[in-house]
Amino acid sequence: MGAQPPPAPVSGLSVSRLTVERDHLPIVREASLVAPAGEITVLLGVNGAGKTTLIEGISGATPVASGEITLDGRRIERKRPTARAKLGLAHVEQGRSVFRDLTTEQNFLVAAGDNDVESVFELFPELARRRNSRAGLLSGGEQQMVALGRALVRRPSILLLDELSLGLAPVVVERLFAAVRDLADSGVCVLLVEQFADLALSVGGRAYVLRTGRMVFEGECAELAASPGLLQRLYLGSAEEAA
Numbered sequence: 001m002g003a004q005p006p007p008a009p010v011s012g013l014s015v016s017r018l019t020v021e022r023d024h025l026p027i028v029r030e031a032s033l034v035a036p037a038g039e040i041t042v043l044l045g046v047n048g049a050g051k052t053t054l055i056e057g058i059s060g061a062t063p064v065a066s067g068e069i070t071l072d073g074r075r076i077e078r079k080r081p082t083a084r085a086k087l088g089l090a091h092v093e094q095g096r097s098v099f100r101d102l103t104t105e106q107n108f109l110v111a112a113g114d115n116d117v118e119s120v121f122e123l124f125p126e127l128a129r130r131r132n133s134r135a136g137l138l139s140g141g142e143q144q145m146v147a148l149g150r151a152l153v154r155r156p157s158i159l160l161l162d163e164l165s166l167g168l169a170p171v172v173v174e175r176l177f178a179a180v181r182d183l184a185d186s187g188v189c190v191l192l193v194e195q196f197a198d199l200a201l202s203v204g205g206r207a208y209v210l211r212t213g214r215m216v217f218e219g220e221c222a223e224l225a226a227s228p229g230l231l232q233r234l235y236l237g238s239a240e241e242a243a
């Protein structure tokens with residue numbers, strides 16, 4: 001067999017040996033992952049594992065200390081968050097960030113620039129009925145749809161989702177994840193951060209597990225879904241041997 005050709009550049013997001021610090025302490029240490037376009041890549045880990053810190057390093061909300069981030073083949077780790085957003089990156093932060101005093105439609109309009117907001121109402125028809133309601137009066141699930149919609153009106157190619165499911169009923173999370181699945185099927189690269197694994201693993205392709213700032217697993221969601229014991233050991237810390 002001859003020499004293997006070099007791998008083609010990945011369309012989507014690629015992170016290599018990324019270290020992200022907070023208050024000069026390394027919280028994420030030399031983490032690497034690949035999230036291809038058209039797929040949901042799932043990032044798991046217990047509370048405090050460093051998932052949010054890693055996502056913030058990718059979006060630029062927190063500066064990175066070292067390592068590389070590549071977006072559709074372009075290096076972005078030294079770019080400002082707004083420049084990363086212009087290149088197609090969107091970050092839905094933990095905690096349903098919506099303007100509570102604006103209506104649903106106004107929330108979309110302030111994020112949309114010149115883009116049309118109707119495509120978001122098509123993705124979430126339940127919000128069309130709440131178009132003129134103040135976002136602060138919506139249910140938790142509807143507010144999370146608004147937070148997601150605010151990211152989607154900018155038509156991102158790469159979507160970072162931090163704990164969409166937090167505090168929501170399973171039926172609502174299923175609805176949100178179905179919409180996220182549709183987005184990925186339309187070609188968007190999705191990196192889904194979750195603390196509660198089951199539903200995420202049911203919609204995702206690749207999976208990564210972070211523990212105390214280090215990546216301790218890289219594989220398929222199906223593999224983790226089929227082996228809850230493995231996930232438990234990865235979470236708790238006796239599974240480098242098992243991985």
Ligand SMILES: Nc1ncnc2c1ncn2[C@@H]1O[C@H](COP(=O)(O)OP(=O)(O)OP(=O)(O)O)[C@@H](O)[C@H]1O
Pocket residue numbers: 022023025027045046047048049050051052053054195
């Ligand atoms: N500003 C800060 N300064 C120092 N340490 C911090 C700071 N913010 C977070 N940390 C610590 O960094 C670690 C990782 O936090 P992070 O929020 O990234 O984890 P996470 O996996 O997203 O957890 P959660 O699911 O609770 O959000 C935690 O131990 C946390 O206490």
